[in-house]
């Protein structure tokens with residue numbers, strides 16, 4: 001692959017050279033007229049890739065004519081490079097945009113001034129403080145950043161202070177979201193947290209690491225070594241496959257595009273593509289809407305694949321487990337080495353294998369869900385295997401259910417099966433349904449097959465009727481759910497009939513009563529219909545974020561940023577060491593509050609939600625933010641995982 005990349009590059013160079021020479025032959029630069037160059041660009045309005053190459057072409061021709069006496073051409077060059085920079089930015093190539101803006105000469109013109117603004121933002125975002133100082137000598141953002149940075153590095157090397165490392169990391173990444181050193185430290189730190197977490201299963205950490213690596217790959221692509229890029233793509237792929245339980249296809253592909261023979265990615269790729277031929281899609285089992293609709297999954301094939309003994313006398317299901325463990329253990333080195341600032345955190349990890357057991361991974365839970373569902377569906381078939389499928393259904397469903405429920409929830413579920421007046425809550429049903437629909441259906445199957453279910457426990461019956469109605473389960477195409485639905489439907493019908501009878505009786509009674517009242521004529525007031533008060537607003541608007549940042553309500557985003565920087569400076573004295581524990585705690589709290597305020601006010605959507613709810617409007621929707629951290633707080637964007645569960649399930 002490296003060979004063929006080279007070939008392509010050679011071809012490109014040849015074509016480029018060819019184009020260049022033909023252009024040089026046909027054009028007329030002899031008079032270097034400004035109008036001539038202006039004419040070349042006057043129809044460019046699309047601001048896309050093709051315009052970009054035209055602008056670049058004009059810029060390079062312009063170079064042939066530049067001389068000290070040609071201020072007009074220099075001015076024009078400023079205009080061209082400003083536009084080139086903008087196009088790069090609009091295509092997400094910040095670094096290239098930066099390079100283009102740096103081409104402008106200070107002629108006091110507006111293009112120069114505009115690009116200076118852009119540059120100062122970019123330098124800040126990327127943490128290029130030396131360049132910022134040259135551009136804006138009075139700007140002290142770099143000093144604030146550096147002082148945070150030195151505290152950060154002190155903490156990294158002092159295990160007792162690691163726990164408050166976010167006090168520095170969060171403002172640093174708020175100031176410079178693309179600073180590669182800070183991003184890397186943040187990712188390393190999360191990786192450490194992930195490795196230390198029970199069962200290697202910190203979903204939030206895994207998600208954030210993947211996001212940080214994606215940011216680094218996107219923003220620093222041109223400066224990263226190929227090795228580093230491969231390592232990141234590989235790490236993201238593993239996190240996605242095992243912990244986040246999403247298809248890692250994209251990053252495996254990118255990894256192999258860099259080196260087709262790179263073994264870790266090749267192994268992973270083989271495994272993933274083999275499984276994707278067998279497994280239902282994640283949506284089919286994890287997205288509730290898709291789950292209830294008609295599918296044409298061949299469950300026999302699934303069972304066949306996983307339960308058949310193939311290699312070394314073990315079934316495929318177990319073989320995949322050991323394959324994954326091997327994949328990780330063999331590449332532990334790759335995952336944890338190469339960490340400049342945080343190497344010492346990984347010393348012990350490097351010595352031993354990273355994982356002991358793989359079956360706590362979300363990925364294996366998903367395999368269990370597949371096998372639970374497969375056996376569930378096949379248990380409906382008539383024939384000699386039926387009992388076998390039923391047994392395997394219980395085996396896989398029960399195992400996953402027990403892993404998914406908290407011990408209390410599990411006990412409660414067992415109670416419902418055994419005691420006629422035990423209850424489960426609607427909230428609980430919905431929670432499981434949204435995590436793993438398969439498990440809900442399994443639980444309901446167990447509940448309604450209780451002999452007593454039909455006679456007792458009206459509340460439980462009502463709950464299931466409501467649940468089936470709310471989730472359109474009476475209209476499902478899935479045969480197993482249909483079977484459950486028909487049981488519940490019957491109960492619903494019976495209840496309806498009973499209700500109608502009762503209602504008729506009640507109406508009769510009411511009529512009689514009204515007649516009585518009419519005749520009695522004693523001015524007794526009819527009962528007022530009592531209306532419940534409206535529910536209190538769902539948001540918590542205790543805090544005045546404007547006051548915390550000390551800015552007026554009308555401030556624009558730049559002013560808010562300024563104020564945030566100002567406060568960051570104020571609350572981060574260089575000499576943390578000389579503070580009492582109490583003072584440190586106070587500063588920590590203050591900083592969290594400031595970060596939280598900045599998180600809300602620096603995000604247009606969150607800010608307007610917040611404003612609305614503060615004004616007593618019902619615009620609601622503002623969610624209380626726990627950790628006051630804009631950059632990493634994905635929860636506020638809704639569930640970032642299309643499927644799968646959040647913490648707590650394990």
Ligand SMILES: *[C@@H]1O[C@H](CO)[C@@H](O)[C@H](O)[C@H]1NC(C)=O
Nearest residue numbers: 026027028029030031033036
């Ligand atoms: C170049 O432009 C000048 C005037 O703009 C014109 O007189 C001359 O003929 C042109 N030469 C070519 C080769 O087109």
Ligand SMILES: *[C@@H]1O[C@H](CO)[C@@H](O)[C@H](O)[C@H]1NC(C)=O
Nearest residue numbers: 107108109110111112113114
């Ligand atoms: C560009 O900025 C400089 C210095 O701030 C100022 O003197 C000049 O007038 C500005 N130029 C334009 C066209 O606004």
Ligand SMILES: *[C@@H]1O[C@H](CO)[C@@H](O)[C@H](O)[C@H]1NC(C)=O
Nearest residue numbers: 127129145146149150153181
């Ligand atoms: C942050 O601190 C580290 C360690 O002292 C240093 O190597 C690095 O250059 C610093 N970065 C900045 C932007 O000051």
Ligand SMILES: *[C@@H]1O[C@H](CO)[C@@H](O)[C@H](O)[C@H]1NC(C)=O
Nearest residue numbers: 549550562563564566567570
């Ligand atoms: C910076 O903070 C101080 C108080 O700590 C305040 O007096 C000053 O106005 C602030 N400056 C800006 C630009 O917000």
